[in-house]
Amino acid sequence: MHTGACIIVWWGMVNKKTAFITGIAGQDGAYLAELLLDKGYEVHGLLRWDSYVDQRDGAGRLFDLDIVSEISLHMGDLTDAQSLTGIIKKIRPSEIYNLAALSQVGVSFDVPASTLDINVKGTLAVLEAVRLLDMVETTRIYQASSSEMFGCAPAPQNENTPMQPCSPYGASKLAAYWLARTYRDAYGLYAANGILFNHESPLRGEDFVTRKITRAVAKIYEGSGEPLILGNLDSVRDWGHARDYVRGMWMMLQQDEAQDFVLATGQSKTVREFVEKAFAHIDIEIEWRGFGVRQVGCDAKNDRVLVRINENLFRPKEVNYLLGDASKAREILGWHSSYDFNALVAEMVDEDIDLLQENTSLKDDGKCRKVG
Ligand code: NDP
Numbered sequence: 001m002h003t004g005a006c007i008i009v010w011w012g013m014v015n016k017k018t019a020f021i022t023g024i025a026g027q028d029g030a031y032l033a034e035l036l037l038d039k040g041y042e043v044h045g046l047l048r049w050d051s052y053v054d055q056r057d058g059a060g061r062l063f064d065l066d067i068v069s070e071i072s073l074h075m076g077d078l079t080d081a082q083s084l085t086g087i088i089k090k091i092r093p094s095e096i097y098n099l100a101a102l103s104q105v106g107v108s109f110d111v112p113a114s115t116l117d118i119n120v121k122g123t124l125a126v127l128e129a130v131r132l133l134d135m136v137e138t139t140r141i142y143q144a145s146s147s148e149m150f151g152c153a154p155a156p157q158n159e160n161t162p163m164q165p166c167s168p169y170g171a172s173k174l175a176a177y178w179l180a181r182t183y184r185d186a187y188g189l190y191a192a193n194g195i196l197f198n199h200e201s202p203l204r205g206e207d208f209v210t211r212k213i214t215r216a217v218a219k220i221y222e223g224s225g226e227p228l229i230l231g232n233l234d235s236v237r238d239w240g241h242a243r244d245y246v247r248g249m250w251m252m253l254q255q256d257e258a259q260d261f262v263l264a265t266g267q268s269k270t271v272r273e274f275v276e277k278a279f280a281h282i283d284i285e286i287e288w289r290g291f292g293v294r295q296v297g298c299d300a301k302n303d304r305v306l307v308r309i310n311e312n313l314f315r316p317k318e319v320n321y322l323l324g325d326a327s328k329a330r331e332i333l334g335w336h337s338s339y340d341f342n343a344l345v346a347e348m349v350d351e352d353i354d355l356l357q358e359n360t361s362l363k364d365d366g367k368c369r370k371v372g
């Protein structure tokens, strides 16, 4: 090899950035890992022990994106501060993306103490590890904050909106947000909060409303007679695409100074509109009949009931209206959302139909079922 080429290879090796992603097996973790690999990063990820032991299932999204072999996975738990510190000490990452969380808002009402343990003490463990390992000068932290912190605050919400969380999840994320800000102010740590509004994708967990809807619509398209059962149809969300949002996370860590940013599309829709759009994509027009929990969504052509309401799916307290103002991210980061609502819904329904068809053909072949 020529001396010049050697220098380029050496320069690339010493300057290769190392990222550590907690929650790497989640929706955002998987897309972020893919993005960072594309940018030439060495990528490490934290996997909970059961996900680590059964990686085909626990890290299924990394297999779906075909990137698992390029990532170093570490068994651990966000709530186990000692083991987490050991992993960070070994990797000495230049960037940490703290995405691991109990992220289901409804579930947080059932297990509030676990929610706080994971989301608050877990975040503290990451911040403390960086401080105690003397990595404040060398490591930047992204903290996955959430529009749920705004709770009942009037829309549109931005970085200056007073926060009024309405769930254990929202309260936990607000505490973690303030911990990140406190470590930034007290110790000079580069810790940026991304206050992200809802973002979805074909990799979205099946217990979130968008994916629940698109899976049910795909099954109905494939001939299922089971209606879609939902809770509150009238809450309003600002839904974007996860691929756009992970790009924003990375951008937040490339600034001269750590700051907090809202990422949102600035467009809001109700759950009901999401349902209508998803069915419209398979040429079914939904007609709503009745009121309250007795309301049903019917196929306008043949009166078949396709959507029902179950009051058990309502939350003890609901965030009614979320609509983000991402002007700061647009101006400072140059970030924008590239998907519109229609494209997002269409992609999710199409992918769920493809997945069902793929699974059916695998079953017909007598082969193992693909892990979805
Ligand atoms: P997911 O629920 O898809 O992923 C969360 C990941 O965290 C899972 O892989 C889960 O692992 C992991 N995890 C949970 N508990 C622990 C633990 N104790 N130790 C280690 N790992 C753990 O969430 P998203 O990818 O959608 O979101 C990423 C982050 O962004 C979360 O913090 C979420 O709260 C936040 N956020 C998300 C938004 C969205 O719309 N998607 C909007 C705003 C904020 P396992 O799979 O093994 O359970």
Ligand code: GDR
Pocket (backbone or CB within 6 Å): 103, 104, 105, 106, 145, 146, 147, 148, 196, 197, 198, 199, 207, 208, 209, 210, 212, 229, 230, 231, 232, 233, 235, 236, 237, 271, 313, 314, 315, 318, 319
């Ligand atoms: P959210 O997302 O709570 O906004 O949190 P989710 O998709 O769970 O709910 C959105 C809205 O839909 C209503 N809803 C239902 N929700 C679920 N999950 N299942 C149902 O059957 C159902 N029927 C109606 C909900 O009441 C709610 O109003 C997401 C998560 O990703 C958080 O981690 C993240 O911080 C926020 O987005 C921003």
